[in-house]
Amino acid sequence: MTTCVFCGIAKKEIPSSAVFEDLEVMAFKDIQPSAPVHYLVIPKEHIQSIAHLEGNHKEVISKLIFTAKELAIKFGLKGYKLVFNVGKEGGQVIDHLHLHLLGGWNNKKDIDILPHPSLDK
């Protein structure tokens, strides 16, 4: 069993609400959403943070952003925020690189189509 929670999710040792997966990346719902719509997009490879990126990571980092863009289209988000927290001082709690996709504040359509814990009330 891996000690990194997002490696655990990538290896299906830890359950998640996945919305996208291919060989290199995975996207799933944030367990404690800070927006009406909140997904995390991760590389399956363990990379600690943006500060730990190396030259051979250019493709995977680009893939994270394209995946977030495709998810935003899929879920009808008109506008959204993409956030990388970097390091403890930057608010990073999980030391496995992840891109936050946040949205759904003013978009009635998001609320109609997305089953999401924060929207159940």
Ligand code: AMP
């Ligand atoms: P950060 O502060 O950038 O490291 O964000 C980590 C995010 O991971 C937080 O928004 C947490 O709610 C989320 N999180 C932690 N554990 C899990 C999990 N098992 N499944 C889904 N999201 C998680």
Ligand code: ZN
């Ligand atoms: Zn990891």
